[in-house]
Amino acid sequence: MAALLYSTNCSLDGYITDEQGSFDFSDPSPDQHQFINDRMRTVGTHLYGRRLYEVMRVWEDFDPAELSPVEADFQEVWRATDKVVYSATLDEVSTPRTTLERSFDPQAVREFARTAEADVLVGGAMLAAEALRAGIVDELSLYVAPCLLGGGAKALPDGVRQQLRLVDTRRFDNGVVVVTYLRA
Numbered sequence: 001m002a003a004l005l006y007s008t009n010c011s012l013d014g015y016i017t018d019e020q021g022s023f024d025f026s027d028p029s030p031d032q033h034q035f036i037n038d039r040m041r042t043v044g045t046h047l048y049g050r051r052l053y054e055v056m057r058v059w060e061d062f063d064p065a066e067l068s069p070v071e072a073d074f075q076e077v078w079r080a081t082d083k084v085v086y087s088a089t090l091d092e093v094s095t096p097r098t099t100l101e102r103s104f105d106p107q108a109v110r111e112f113a114r115t116a117e118a119d120v121l122v123g124g125a126m127l128a129a130e131a132l133r134a135g136i137v138d139e140l141s142l143y144v145a146p147c148l149l150g151g152g153a154k155a156l157p158d159g160v161r162q163q164l165r166l167v168d169t170r171r172f173d174n175g176v177v178v179v180t181y182l183r184a
Contacts, residue, residue: 002116003138004109005043006128009176010155011147016125018152025147029174032143033070039141040077044118047109050087052124053098060095086127106134113138129157139182140164146175 009026010016017023028036048056060079064072083098093100104127113120113136122131131137142155164181171177 002044002113002119004113004131004136005119005121005139005141006123006131006137007039007121007141007143008123008125008128008155009143009145011145011149011152013148013150014155015149015152016155018149021153025149026143026145028143028176029172030068030070032172032174032176032178033074035170035172035178036143037070037074037077040074040081040121042119043081043121044116045082045084045112045120046078047104047120047122047127048083048085049124049127050085050090052127053083053085053087053090053093056123057095104130106131106136110134110136125153125155125157129160132157132160132162135162135183137183139167139180141178141180143176143178 008016009023011025018025056078059075062071062075064075067075079096081097083093083095084101085093085098086101086104088102090100109120109122109131122128122137128137163184165184166179167182168180169177
């Protein structure tokens with residue numbers, strides 16, 4: 001059985017972007033990027049909200065010759081996955097292996113993850129919030145950057161109470177620490 005994963009970068013005070021929408025604080029070091037690449041190899045499908053899809057779709061267009069080896073590896077891993085974009089406002093998707101859904105049905109996603117051959121990654125704070133509220137996220141990984149943003153988009157939603165079990169931690173050369181939890 002595949003797992004439904006939520007993985008995101010965040011500041012120490014729990015934000016994925018600052019109040020202006022910037023996430024420049026979370027640029028990974030090569031060490032961290034390689035770790036992320038290796039973790040992404042278990043993922044067969046990405047579930048995105050519109051905004052995160054629009055950020056991530058650039059990986060389709062980069063010239064691999066202009067990327068560092070670790071970035072080119074990420075591009076290859078990203079291109080090899082299926083993507084589902086949940087949006088009521090997007091007219092179409094522009095990347096291969098991508099489908100568009102108008103609404104997020106937590107039980108349908110749970111069943112999809114249960115029968116998938118590879119892990120399913122939910123991305124985007126708003127979409128992940130729906131999955132967390134529904135209690136369907138199996139594994140939660142936060143890449144905590146050594147900075148405070150003081151506001152912005154939250155990595156985790158308010159109003160969700162759930163017991164988790166710490167299964168892994170790792171510190172990277174840029175001071176970022178990843179903490180990974182499973183549902184208890």
